[in-house]
Amino acid sequence: MADAVFLALSVITIGSAIAALEMRSLIYGSIALMGTLGGIAGFFLLLDSPFVAMFQLVVYVGSIAVLILFTVMLVKRELIFKKVEDKRRKFAGIGLMLVFIIALGSVIMDSGIKSITTDEPAVDFRNIGADFLTYYWPALILMALILAGSVTGALVLARREDVNNEQRTD
């Protein structure tokens, strides 16, 4: 059975995920998204993986959520609060979500993973470092190249060509 901390974390995570999508203002929505990401970090702590939890906090809550917040602030004010959606599509979306959750949930509940528990000690985070530097080193280098490439691509995409910003010489 789940304990109280787990229940509180799941309420926070799922509630703020719904709030992130349904809040009228995009700014409050992105702050609610921070709540979801922090709740996931809490789940990682419950799963005895503090390294991934810290990584999640630093990368997601620290950088991605702030990046989204600044992008929202670049958008016109009335677009932040505007909400265009038709009723029929919304009900169809809710129906799709319920069908998806019930179907996947019933499959999972019928499968064998219902009875899985563990008494074994958690994986030491030193093993993750060793994995990164031995078995996964090509993937690590590839990931670094992808990150550099994507940041460069984002800068090139967002550059304005109509603004002339020559460097002053005087």
Add this chain to the structure above:
Amino acid sequence: MSNELIDFVLVSIALLGIGIYGLSVKRNAIRMLFAVEIIINAANLNLVAFGRFIPNSGGQTLALFSIAIAAAEVAVGLSLIIVAYRMYQNIDIADFRSLKG
């Protein structure tokens, strides 16, 4: 450990359903990015949960890779949204139809 694997998997399924709802209903480009983030986080939660219960360090390693790639994806996606906003003065995806034949 008092929590079972099934609890974490059920939370992850709920987050996945919410993300699919957001992707299919919302027309605001930034909100669709929120939905994608929620789905990616559900996947990461599954990776770490299964890695804890096997137990194996591969789950956490893969989750770290996934977080880093998601950061790259968000940077590119947000800059695409900025470019589209500059072109159309709107972030409603129903307006982004120059490629429509």
